[in-house]
Amino acid sequence: MAKELWKGNEAIAEAALRAGVEAYFGYPITPQTELLEYMAREIPKYPGRVFLQAESELAAVNMVYGAACAGVRVLSSSSSPGISLMTEGLSYIAGTEVPAVLVDIMRGGPGLGNIMPSQGDYFQMTKSLGHGDFHPIVLAPSTVQEAVDLTYGAFELAETYRTVVVILADGAIGQMMEPVVMPPARPVMTEEERADWALRGAKDRERRILTSLHMNAEGLERMNLGLQSKLARIQRNELRWQETMTDDAEVLMVAFGTAGRICSSVVQSARRAGLKVGLLRPISLWPFPEQRLLELAERVQQILVVEMNAGQMVLDVKAAVAGRAPVHFYGRLGGVVPLPDEISQQIDKLVSQPAGAGYKTGASNGFGHATVVPAGDARAEGRI
Amino acid sequence: MTLIDLANYDVVYRRPEALTNVQTHYCPGCTHGLIHRLIGEVIDELGIRENTICVAPVGCAVFAYNYFNVDGCEAPHGRAPAMATGIKRVMPDRVVFTYQGDGDLAAIGTNEIIHAAGRGEDLTVIFVNNANYGMTGGQMAPTTLVGQVTTSSPYGRDVELVGMPMRVAELISTIPGASYVVRRSVHNVANINKTKAAIKTAFQVQMAGLGLSMVEVLSSCPTNWHMTPDSALQWIEDAMIPVYPLGDYRVADAVEPLTKRRQPAHQQNGVTGG
Numbered sequence: 001m002a003k004e005l006w007k008g009n010e011a012i013a014e015a016a017l018r019a020g021v022e023a024y025f026g027y028p029i030t031p032q033t034e035l036l037e038y039m040a041r042e043i044p045k046y047p048g049r050v051f052l053q054a055e056s057e058l059a060a061v062n063m064v065y066g067a068a069c070a071g072v073r074v075l076s077s078s079s080s081p082g083i084s085l086m087t088e089g090l091s092y093i094a095g096t097e098v099p100a101v102l103v104d105i106m107r108g109g110p111g112l113g114n115i116m117p118s119q120g121d122y123f124q125m126t127k128s129l130g131h132g133d134f135h136p137i138v139l140a141p142s143t144v145q146e147a148v149d150l151t152y153g154a155f156e157l158a159e160t161y162r163t164v165v166v167i168l169a170d171g172a173i174g175q176m177m178e179p180v181v182m183p184p185a186r187p188v189m190t191e192e193e194r195a196d197w198a199l200r201g202a203k204d205r206e207r208r209i210l211t212s213l214h215m216n217a218e219g220l221e222r223m224n225l226g227l228q229s230k231l232a233r234i235q236r237n238e239l240r241w242q243e244t245m246t247d248d249a250e251v252l253m254v255a256f257g258t259a260g261r262i263c264s265s266v267v268q269s270a271r272r273a274g275l276k277v278g279l280l281r282p283i284s285l286w287p288f289p290e291q292r293l294l295e296l297a298e299r300v301q302q303i304l305v306v307e308m309n310a311g312q313m314v315l316d317v318k319a320a321v322a323g324r325a326p327v328h329f330y331g332r333l334g335g336v337v338p339l340p341d342e343i344s345q346q347i348d349k350l351v352s353q354p355a356g357a358g359y360k361t362g363a364s365n366g367f368g369h370a371t372v373v374p375a376g377d378a379r380a381e382g383r384i
Numbered sequence: 385m386t387l388i389d390l391a392n393y394d395v396v397y398r399r400p401e402a403l404t405n406v407q408t409h410y411c412p413g414c415t416h417g418l419i420h421r422l423i424g425e426v427i428d429e430l431g432i433r434e435n436t437i438c439v440a441p442v443g444c445a446v447f448a449y450n451y452f453n454v455d456g457c458e459a460p461h462g463r464a465p466a467m468a469t470g471i472k473r474v475m476p477d478r479v480v481f482t483y484q485g486d487g488d489l490a491a492i493g494t495n496e497i498i499h500a501a502g503r504g505e506d507l508t509v510i511f512v513n514n515a516n517y518g519m520t521g522g523q524m525a526p527t528t529l530v531g532q533v534t535t536s537s538p539y540g541r542d543v544e545l546v547g548m549p550m551r552v553a554e555l556i557s558t559i560p561g562a563s564y565v566v567r568r569s570v571h572n573v574a575n576i577n578k579t580k581a582a583i584k585t586a587f588q589v590q591m592a593g594l595g596l597s598m599v600e601v602l603s604s605c606p607t608n609w610h611m612t613p614d615s616a617l618q619w620i621e622d623a624m625i626p627v628y629p630l631g632d633y634r635v636a637d638a639v640e641p642l643t644k645r646r647q648p649a650h651q652q653n654g655v656t657g658g
Contacts, residue, residue, distance in 0.1 A: 023473065024475060050474055052497075055495060060497075066439070066467035069457045074474075092459075200478075202454055204434070211456075275602075
């Protein structure tokens with residue numbers, strides 16, 4: 001199939017349509033709005049499918065919840081502040097164990113922040129997408145093509161595990177245009193293919209109930225243990241990551257999404273300079289590829305985590321490598337996208353220092369300029 | 385002793401098929417169960433049990449899905465109209481109703497009900513107004529009457545502090561997408577019958593695709609009002625109806641043929657808005 005030029009947000013929407021999404025509910029917010037607009041334009045061309053602009057992200061996520069309970073493929077999309085509003089509904093969806101797919105085109109925060117690309121929602125997505133014990137599956141593309149492929153597969157993943165799947169991208173991926181090969185269009189589910197838990201009306205069968213409410217403590221504990229065993233199954237089966245030149249790497253970079261894409265350029269330039277630098281780019285942020293990181297940590301000398309936030313995934317990296325290698329962090333905040341040269345400078349510093357020595361540079365207030373935080377720093381320890 | 389041959393008798397009263405055979409958790413004297421029964425009878429009479437989906441709220445009726453013998457789910461607090469919108473939009477040929485209390489619909493869920501009405505969603509909303517948050521033990525709601533003592537207005541509802549009670553049927557009736565908006569009560573037999581008729585009309589409005597239908601039902605809460613069941617019913621008549629007049633607040637022209645008899649607002653029971 002021929003490559004076409006697609007804008008990230010629109011490409012994700014088209015991939016969802018080709019995956020047989022039957023309903024989309026959303027609310028405008030930069031930098032994801034083109035996704036909503038694409039759905040508004042295209043869905044009316046598919047009889048029987050539903051587009052609806054909600055009055056808020058609160059309403060949108062509950063429309064998703066309702067449609068998910070009806071057993072249809074359903075999508076919503078938003079950006080960071082909107083995701084915060086959705087977390088109530090996402091917790092209910094997780095507690096009820098119905099499948100839904102959500103796209104977060106991250107922007108700078110906290111608060112209203114700005115509309116520039118950021119990775120500041122890592123904690124929220126992987127650790128705390130609502131109250132109670134649950135994790136969604138979180139998939140982080142680094143190109144528009146990857147965003148398309150992950151979105152296309154996200155619905156089956158959501159249905160297999162009856163869970164929320166999040167496509168976690170940022171304003172850069174949402175807004176950029178890249179060549180894409182679109183997957184073939186699938187038909188929507190037939191009535192016979194509907195799940196055996198879906199609320200379709202109790203015709204010729206017992207009524208069905210979907211709820212996240214379990215008043216009895218032992219009952220809720222049983223429900224939670226079931227949920228945890230499902231999450232453990234996801235951790236075993238759904239790990240995704242990409243490695244670049246890790247075989248002989250002495251410095252291992254770990255970065256996801258847009259930061260991962262920039263770091264893959266850094267690998268190339270470092271190699272040209274004769275430095276043995278490699279990259280592990282987690283694609284599934286939850287589940288996190290911790291076992292593979294531990295294996296790599298046994299044989300590299302330094303690890304550099306690069307994020308467009310104040311140091312979030314770095315905590316998972318540190319937990320995974322369990323002290324086997326020193327873990328350093330480089331981050332840019334507020335929607336600033338790090339340039340390959342800045343990251344290369346960090347690598348230069350690392351290779352000119354003895355492993356694990358640790359040092360501080362840059363402004364005392366942290367991350368504004370070329371700050372490497374060594375492994376023992378409070379910030380990298382998560383005590384910020 | 386003689387054996388009774390049941391074949392000689394007509395059944396005049398039985399559990400509607402649309403209700404399950406379980407004991408409800410509602411307090412003695414509370415009229416939630418009665419309203420459930422009216423809905424169950426209407427679902428049976430319209431023959432829609434196998435086609436209906438119930439969306440329960442957060443509040444006293446949080447377990448409503450246990451009592452209706454239809455597919456059911458449970459929405460986050462106040463979000464039932466949004467969740468019901470999602471269900472109805474993907475299955476327009478099904479009948480979807482929400483059952484919501486005054487904390488759920490008139491406080492935390494105002495945005496969702498207003499916009500569901502604004503879009504003219506083909507949903508039926510049964511809105512139970514008992515002038516307080518019952519489930520959490522009787523706190524002040526937007527519908528709590530002036531001077532009414534609750535656990536969070538222990539000196540009585542103070543207008544200076546929290547304003548006047550909110551009249552939901554009147555509010556929703558100003559929205560064109562809500563084509564049938566009425567207020568009823570279940571404090572005596574005559575009004576119970578009128579409530580049932582309104583609930584039936586509300587479901588028929590949905591089935592005819594005429595937009596949002598809402599029946600506000602004044603309901604008793606003897607436990608949190610600290611009254612006997614009898615005096616609670618009397619309090620509906622004496623204290624609530626003057627503030628919340630019964631009647632039809634909006635009956636769209638297209639809905640008119642579905643109603644047997646109109647009850648103009650402010651005229652029923654001879655009361656005017658307080």
